[in-house]
Amino acid sequence: MDNMEPIQSSTGEASKMPPIQLLAPSHDIGNSVFAAFNERKTIREISERPLSLQVLSSLLWAAYGVNRKTGPFGIPGRTAASASNSQEIDLYVAMSEGVFLYDAFKSVLQPILAEDLRARALNPAQKGFQMTAPVQLIYVADLHRLTRTAGYNEPGLHEVDVQKSYYFVDTGLIAGNVYLFAAANGLAAWFHNCDKTIDEKLKLTTHQRVLFAQSVGYPGKQ
Numbered sequence: 434m435d436n437m438e439p440i441q442s443s444t445g446e447a448s449k450m451p452p453i454q455l456l457a458p459s460h461d462i463g464n465s466v467f468a469a470f471n472e473r474k475t476i477r478e479i480s481e482r483p484l485s486l487q488v489l490s491s492l493l494w495a496a497y498g499v500n501r502k503t504g505p506f507g508i509p510g511r512t513a514a515s516a517s518n519s520q521e522i523d524l525y526v527a528m529s530e531g532v533f534l535y536d537a538f539k540s541v542l543q544p545i546l547a548e549d550l551r552a553r554a555l556n557p558a559q560k561g562f563q564m565t566a567p568v569q570l571i572y573v574a575d576l577h578r579l580t581r582t583a584g585y586n587e588p589g590l591h592e593v594d595v596q597k598s599y600y601f602v603d604t605g606l607i608a609g610n611v612y613l614f615a616a617a618n619g620l621a622a623w624f625h626n627c628d629k630t631i632d633e634k635l636k637l638t639t640h641q642r643v644l645f646a647q648s649v650g651y652p653g654k655q
Contacts (some may be wrong), residue, residue: 437441438528447531447543447544447545447546447547449452449547450530450533450544450547450619451544452533452541452542452544453486453541453542453544453651454540454541455486455489455490455493455494455532455540455541455542456486456487456490456491456538456540457490458490458491458494458495458498459487459491465617466613466617468616468617469597469613469614469616469617471616472615472616472617473615473616474616475493475610475622475623475624476621476622476623476652477621477623477648477650478621478652478653478654479565479566479567479621479623479649479650479652479653480565480621480650480651480652480653481565481566481567481650482567482650482651483491483567484567484568484620484649484650484651488618488620489568490540490614491614491618492542492568492611492614492620493524493526493535493537493538493542495512495610495611495613495614496512496513496524496570496607496610496611496614497511497512497513497522497524497535497607497610498512498537498540499511499512499537499538500512504518505517505518505580506518506570508520509538509634510613511537512610513603513606513607513610514603514610515599515603515606516579516582516590516596516599516600516602516603517582517590518582519578519579519581519582520578521574521575521576521578521579521582521599521600521603521620522534522572522573522574522575522603522604522607522644523535523572523573523574523575523577523599523641524570524571524572524573524607525545525571525572525573525635526542526548526568526569526570526571527549527550527551527553527554527568527569527570527571528551528567528568528569529549529551529567530547530549531544531546531547531548531549532544532545532546532548532550532571532634532635533545538575539542545635545636546634546635548634549550550569550631550634551564551565551566551569552564553570553583553628553631553634554569554627554628554631554646554648555584555627555628555630555646556625556626556627556628557628558626559625559626564655566621566623566648566649566650567649567650568648568649568650569646569647569648569649570611570646570648570649571627571631571635571643571644571646571654572604572607572608572643572644572646572647573635573637573641573642573643573644574600574603574604574641574642574644575640575641576596576641576642577638577640578640579596579599579600579639580596590632600642600644601644604644604645608624608630608645608647611624611647611649612624615649617653619652620649620650620651620652621648621649621650621651621652621653622647622648622649623647623648623649624645624646624647625646625648626645626646627643627645627646627648629643631643
């Protein structure tokens, strides 16, 4: 990937991985929103060709970046809405170099694991599909953050089923942004289920839930 040193360690030690400083999103790439809607589709055949750092940076910003200093409840706003602006969805980015956590506020990818987990972003029923997409976005809900948002006293938010509906919808909003960015920039995207046991590798807390994943890259043979 452009401007990135290869990760040599395969021990799973994140301390050996440097964080990746992302670039400012480019507003000069891509087609109009209407052209993107016209091209939006799921493409499961994805090339191994890596994304440049600029494309990756712009993709993550479009998906769930910070787009204004002040949003609801005085918290910075992001490109995808969330329940009471709780921002309870985390984006883990799995690449050949390892797994990183997207920090939208610092515009950086923080290293989590020096291991290629892209194949684990598919569940066993999907193993027949190509597993070499350069980027696998893994969506993780943080229930602790959801239940401690400034808007937690909103009617219904205390109910488990309502909480679940919110973090599923919030994930879908981010995934929709990814689809539109992909369509506007000639990329392939596929939103799908994933192997939930990946939570052990990511060392998630009891408050976190692995939800879905999304493969992103350049279109392969179709």
